[in-house]
Amino acid sequence: MRIVVGISGASGAIYAVRLLEEFNKRNIDTILLLSETGEKILEDETGVKKEDLRKLVNAMYDNDDFFSPLASGTFRIDGMVIVPCSVKTLSAVANGYADTLMARSAINCLKEGRKLILVLRETPLDLITIKNMLAAREAGAIVLPAMPAFYHKPSTIDDMVNFVVGKILDQLNIEHKLFPRWEGRKG
Numbered sequence: 001m002r003i004v005v006g007i008s009g010a011s012g013a014i015y016a017v018r019l020l021e022e023f024n025k026r027n028i029d030t031i032l033l034l035s036e037t038g039e040k041i042l043e044d045e046t047g048v049k050k051e052d053l054r055k056l057v058n059a060m061y062d063n064d065d066f067f068s069p070l071a072s073g074t075f076r077i078d079g080m081v082i083v084p085c086s087v088k089t090l091s092a093v094a095n096g097y098a099d100t101l102m103a104r105s106a107i108n109c110l111k112e113g114r115k116l117i118l119v120l121r122e123t124p125l126d127l128i129t130i131k132n133m134l135a136a137r138e139a140g141a142i143v144l145p146a147m148p149a150f151y152h153k154p155s156t157i158d159d160m161v162n163f164v165v166g167k168i169l170d171q172l173n174i175e176h177k178l179f180p181r182w183e184g185r186k187g
């Protein structure tokens with residue numbers, strides 16, 4: 001399985017780090033892209049540097065490298081996750097504005113009918129973003145906002161992060177035990 005992970009400039013870089021760890025554990029072929037602000041927020045929020053992520057992935061490309069394989073839909077991948085996904089990158093994808101390799105690769109997923117998961121992180125939502133979410137969904141993307149739940153009684157930030165990462169893995173049909181599944185209320 002080959003998956004592209006894009007880290008754009010929204011809060012929540014920790015979700016990306018956890019997801020890359022889960023892919024790495026499973027020997028999933030992972031290609032990583034970071035936007036300029038994504039890289040800065042990664043370091044600011046988690047203390048993790050772009051170079052630290054190199055060991056978790058198989059390849060990395062600059063976000064303006066349109067000569068990389070990812071720029072073409074002919075390059076075979078199984079899917080792409082943009083996590084966290086900024087409203088700006090959502091807008092680019094929803095409007096076919098392929099000005100970065102991340103947006104181009106995501107638009108290729110839509111064009112080729114491959115799985116695209118956008119882990120949006122913004123609140124409250126303006127109407128333009130809501131319309132962009134609708135456009136992305138209509139074009140085939142999965143819009144998966146970073147919204148941790150509380151029914152599994154999380155007690156740590158890690159529990160909350162794992163919930164969102166588990167929901168991403170669910171979309172990719174990857175088995176995990178990152179959160180207990182709801183089995184109905186007892187009694």
Ligand SMILES: Cc1cc2nc3c(=O)[nH]c(=O)nc-3n(C[C@H](O)[C@H](O)[C@H](O)COP(=O)(O)O)c2cc1C
Binds near residue numbers: 041088122
């Ligand atoms: C510390 C920080 C936090 C940010 N958090 C968010 C966020 O949660 N969601 C969002 O859509 N944009 C957020 N932004 C704004 C984006 O980074 C900005 O719109 C940028 O142009 C996104 O570009 P990119 O998608 O190419 O990374 C944040 C910016 C900074 C500096």
